[in-house]
Amino acid sequence: MKVKNWMAKDVVTIDPDAKLQEAIELMHNNSIRHLPVVENSKMVGLVTESNLRQYLVSEIVDDLLLRDVMIMNPITIDQNASIDLAAKLIYNYKIGGLPVLDKRKLVGILTISDILHAFIELFGLLQESSRIDLLLKESGSLDDIIRLIRKSGGNVISVGVETQAARKKKIYYIRLERQDLSSIIKAIEEQGHKIVSVLE
Numbered sequence: 346m347k348v349k350n351w352m353a354k355d356v357v358t359i360d361p362d363a364k365l366q367e368a369i370e371l372m373h374n375n376s377i378r379h380l381p382v383v384e385n386s387k388m389v390g391l392v393t394e395s396n397l398r399q400y401l402v403s404e405i406v407d408d409l410l411l412r413d414v415m416i417m418n419p420i421t422i423d424q425n426a427s428i429d430l431a432a433k434l435i436y437n438y439k440i441g442g443l444p445v446l447d448k449r450k451l452v453g454i455l456t457i458s459d460i461l462h463a464f465i466e467l468f469g470l471l472q473e474s475s476r477i478d479l480l481l482k483e484s485g486s487l488d489d490i491i492r493l494i495r496k497s498g499g500n501v502i503s504v505g506v507e508t509q510a511a512r513k514k515k516i517y518y519i520r521l522e523r524q525d526l527s528s529i530i531k532a533i534e535e536q537g538h539k540i541v542s543v544l545e
Contacts, residue, residue: 390415
């Protein structure tokens with residue numbers, strides 16, 4: 346899943362010589378928290394709700410230009426990068442969004458909400474679904490489980506995994522299209538795997 350398929354493409358931008366108050370009004374009127382600063386078609390900075398907040402108590406707020414207060418080298422991402430990388434950047438840098446570039450040209454913006462939407466789609470969380478959580482037997486593999494599910498008439502939407510460090514075991518979360526799971530559960534247990542929980 347690439348960033349360009351999930352980013353917002355109609356990006357509101359502002360000139361570096363605009364006043365801080367203009368940026369505040371633009372962000373308020375468009376209900377946005379990230380405002381790229383663009384000059385000669387190239388992104389030169391970024392202003393955000395949080396970085397502007399510190400200047401609002403200043404006596405010189407009316408005189409401040411964006412080039413004086415903008416984030417000069419914001420974290421950005423290429424439009425062809427993966428959503429996974431975008432999520433890591435947002436998590437590691439504790440930021441709310443990423444300007445998306447094609448070379449140095451701004452082509453979009455990707456926010457936490459966009460990433461959440463992408464992962465909800467990826468994991469099929471809004472689809473009518475069931476879930477089986479299980480521990481594989483020692484000699485088992487995820488491929489074995491997928492084959493068993495398909496053979497029993499199930500259709501897998503997504504698979505997640507959690508490693509329990511203390512027990513050195515992995516719990517697999519298998520999301521399926523909504524159906525009666527009794528034959529699938531029986532087939533899995535007959536092969537020696539342990540069902541941890543079932544959500545129907």
